[in-house]
Amino acid sequence: MSSPRSSIIRFLKPKYAPTNVNGKEIPNHKNSKAIKVVNGTAAELPFPQSIKLSKKNMENTIPGHKTLDASTEINEKLIVNEIDETVFSKKCPSELIDVKDEDIVIWVDPLDGTTEYAKGILDCVTVLIGIAVNGKAIAGVIHQPYYNYKIENDESKIGRTIWGLVGLGAFGYKNLQKTQAEIENDMLNRNLTFGKNNNFIIASSKSHRNKQLDKALESLKPSQIINAGGAGYKSLLVLEGQADTYLYPSPGCKKWDTCAPEAIINSVGGKLTNIMGESYDYKKDVMYNNSTGVLACRSEVLHNWVVNNIPKEVKKSLTSQL
């Protein structure tokens, strides 16, 4: 049997993946001169220099708008050489041990929550690294470089890294301390009903609001709506139970926004798909846009309910644009 070090799990350790981008490498937002705001979006950000990618990564496919290609010179100082042995202390699921490099595609968003970053709303900023095998989101890293920045003066305590692997679980986040059966039962007990006021919380876009979203919210009638920036951040709200659902019934999110969140949420028993309940394909030649929206829930029961209760005209408006 192959050693776990030759398996997919090696991408989740700092040596080969930018999992260890800590607050020190992310420029101090207040002193950064590199930000210009163009049409509400930050341009000329000091990324991707702050992402550490080893040359080894370059042998895999890393599609994306803000990513590096194989010819890019990488500053040696940015390459992480230390090994995080805690990752290797976990057992790689047997079906992933012998995955071939050519079947792996890595989707990187070096800065998710761009609009919020430009506005200084720093909790929402994440670095996303999603690993797909044969088109399926299998493993992911969400790094939140400014986590705790409002309450913590000690720089070493600012920032955190959450990672997950389907078949193994997720690590580095505040676990709900409930079994998946308890989470599912809790949702069943809420008796969600179409068009009635329902006891659940939806997180959705702060900076990309639109008619489809408003229409869906009108029908689902959640008890609370959290408007927050970033696909990574909203996925963390779902992972940690601050929101029950992340819903974005609109095109705009890209594969690099959802690959890592999908893998992490799926790895704990939740589900991230398009609004029809279908998983996205993360092969290297796919369209970058997630044109049929995003729906993530920590509970599969809730996920099914939302899929079945998103108004037909909202679904139609997305599929008719394909």
Ligand SMILES: Nc1ncnc2c1ncn2[C@@H]1O[C@H](COP(=O)(O)O)[C@@H](OP(=O)(O)O)[C@H]1O
């Ligand atoms: N209508 C739209 N146009 C462009 N990008 C969009 C978009 N809707 C969502 N996105 C992208 O999806 C991610 C999550 O969006 P939101 O914060 O609105 O939920 C953001 O990634 P980036 O911040 O990496 O650009 C954002 O740019």
Ligand SMILES: [Mg+2]
């Ligand atoms: Mg993004």
